[in-house]
Amino acid sequence: MTDRPSIRGGNLFAALPRATDQEQFETLVGAADVRIERIVSTGQASPAGFWYDQPDDEFVVLLAGAAVLRFEDGDRRIDLEPGDWLEIPAHVRHRVDWTQADPPTVWLAIHRTRPGRG
């Protein structure tokens, strides 16, 4: 027997929380410079006045449900439907204004550290 690297897997639409549950974050891949995460929202939004201001570049795609994001610069609103993806550079301030609760909203997010940047 050799030491075989393992193939892991799952389904992004499996084990969805109920509409009454909290927002769910699950890290699928946690590497040194990349984190791949499934997020399931059930109606949650960012708190009033809160803005994400992330040190990492983020690629996010909405796979089920619906959501509204808002970007501070220009107070720009973006409505997301399944398949919609965004590439959000580090420190571009944004918030989640709304997510569909039922059926739940499923996201896939890829966070990438930029070496030497913070």
Add this chain to the structure above:
Amino acid sequence: MTDRPSIRGGNLFAALPRATDQEQFETLVGAADVRIERIVSTGQASPAGFWYDQPDDEFVVLLAGAAVLRFEDGDRRIDLEPGDWLEIPAHVRHRVDWTQADPPTVWLAIHRTRPGRG
């Protein structure tokens, strides 16, 4: 005006090729250590006897359609349906045995370079 980093976006299910078209590869994010790619297959499979033997770790998710992957180790077959994801470590030899042509099969792949490995 400050130099604002741009937010890019699109929809993974837009501008799908026809079932008679070639397989389509589109790089959505091309960073130094991470490449995010949309692949649309319309019935293509790997050539007979061909195995992918990639230097990079790959996270792949099937978003629409259907596909059959095969892994050389143990001649393992994995059937994929929408939402199914796999984390395929570098140099794990695999091939695409079959893809659904119509409607097309849509994949999202995240290739990650592992520094110092080849």
